[in-house]
Amino acid sequence: MRTSIPRKLATSMARYAAGLLPQPRAEWGEAMRNEVDHIASDFKAMTWAIGCVVAAFFERNADRSQTFAKIVKRPSAFLPLAMSLVALAVVLFTLAIFGVPHDKDEGAAAHIWQLLMAGQLPLLVFFAVKWLPRAPKETLCVIALQMAAVLAAMAPVYFLHL
């Protein structure tokens, strides 16, 4: 007996959905895939399989978000972020109060900024070494955030020649 195109599509999509799910959800992936074979109507099997892809997609993203949330709560992840943001705040506060300085002497604000920026380097390295092998994608997202915060803190210093 020839298999119809919608049935073939349904089977392929259900298989794809099962593959999308993270490992701890593998049993659910098999459940979705097998259920398609028990739906008599080819068209209904196809719509069922589309739903399975949607469910698997959101489930995978939910799993990644949970991992991301777990990682970003680690001190080695959020401390560099916080240090960059404090450094940025120091620069903006100094600019707001004293304006752009024209003398060459470095004030207290400049030293605080330097300490904050240099102090986070070991933390950044520690974080990357510890977490990259465990959850590469989520760790890269956190590192991207940390880099964005570093650039934000450095931008006024660079552009205003402070």
Next chain:
Amino acid sequence: MGRKPNSSAQTRHLLDAMMRQPRDWQHGYELSKLTGLKSGTLYPLLMRLGDQGLLESCWQQPERVGRPPRHAYRLTSTGLEFARSVSEPEPRRVRRKLARATS
């Protein structure tokens, strides 16, 4: 404040459907037909309920030869209790909330 878990209309609808035949194992497609929920909504709900220990699942051998085994679901005793608690008629729940707020 975040929303209370399992308080969505879809979850209550699913729990209601499963509570009607509490001892019977039900398959995903049948549950979908009973509740009108699409697979994209149904499976995440089943997964959550399973994670929370409100739902148990098993593999059943197919009735027709050549078909793959089927995943079947039913509420656990905790799930059944929970389903009963959330399936109270809406006005009663609202009245209770009001009473709690005014006390």
